[in-house]
Amino acid sequence: MAAAKRIADEPAFVLHSYDWSESSLILEVFCRHQGRVALVAKGAKKPSSNFRPVLLPLQPLWLSYALAADGNADIHTLKGAEWVGGHVMPTGDALLSGLYLNELLLRLLARSDPHAALFDAYTGVVRVLASEHGDALEPVLRSFELLLLRAIGLLPSLAAQTMTLAPLQADTRYTLVPEGGLRAAAAAERAALPGHQWQVLQHALDDAASHQATVRACAPVCAELKPQLRTLLQYHCGSPMLRTRQLMIDLQTL
Structure with a gap:
């Protein structure tokens, strides 16, 4: 045997x-x-x-x-x-954020499909969550969402419009949508970024140290990125709504 x-x-x-x-x-x-x-x-x-x-x-x-x-x-x-040691258990909002990332990995990663760079990024995010993270929480979460989507092939290029492959105009606003990728934003769409900021994000993702570079690129645009990435992630996760996301919504209504 x-x-x-x-x-x-x-x-x-x-x-x-x-x-x-x-x-x-x-x-x-x-x-x-x-x-x-x-x-x-x-x-x-x-x-x-x-x-x-x-x-x-x-x-x-x-x-x-x-x-x-x-x-x-x-x-x-x-x-x-x-x-291994090195840090304590995250608490409060940081704990809930960490459980949210865990649920994303459970819903989106196939078994036995290694992603060493994504694992290293996750390790860095957990270290921040367990620290006195201050204003770093939102940038590391948005960065990890981008890196996860890219790792599993669900993030379009952020340097061009997805459907036409037309280059982005620096001052034109674009939005990232589940079925259309990156496209020009309608006048009423608030969750959008200028073309030059999408290009900064793409450049950061292409950086050899993409985790740190993407955190820095996300920092000034977290508020606009958050609803776009959450919608895209939920679309690919399918139904039902992420449990941690529903819990966050419920807590905000208390």
Whole structure:
């Protein structure tokens, strides 16, 4: 009988966990080299389990797990989990924002499809969320939304109009819409940006250090970007509405 293949010391984050039995959990994790992976953590709910205090969202981990002998199983077996350390759990709005990003990754990433650069960007965002982030919260969220859409092939070029490929005019306002990509904005559309600002965003995405560059490019235009990106993301996530997004809306109405 062939020995099970083992993935060892894999950088990862827990995106979500589900009850599997009275004592075990199914985990959805985001790994740097393996992409989104489902794992069973046997006995993780037991008070004596070493997994219990470690398998938390928004905490950097090193995971080890065993694949089935044929490598085709959808759910693999967690063998080890170690907290990397470095920051505390985000709280308040930052915690809710982190759970929102986790839900996006769950809804949009295919399993076993690695995105190392996106993982590194996510790591940076989580570090900001756990810090005294101040005004950095909105730029890192908008930046990650752009990087996620680009990584999975759902972001059109921001340097030209999508349908016609016509170059953008510096002072003409354009809006990003789900079915039409980037197009000239109607006079009544408030969620739009001038052509030169879309080009700045595209240049930042093309930068070798795209995460930091995109954060800087997003900072002055977060208010205009937010509704456009949220609409585009919800469109690709499909129905129902993102749970974290609905929770944000409900909290704002209290």
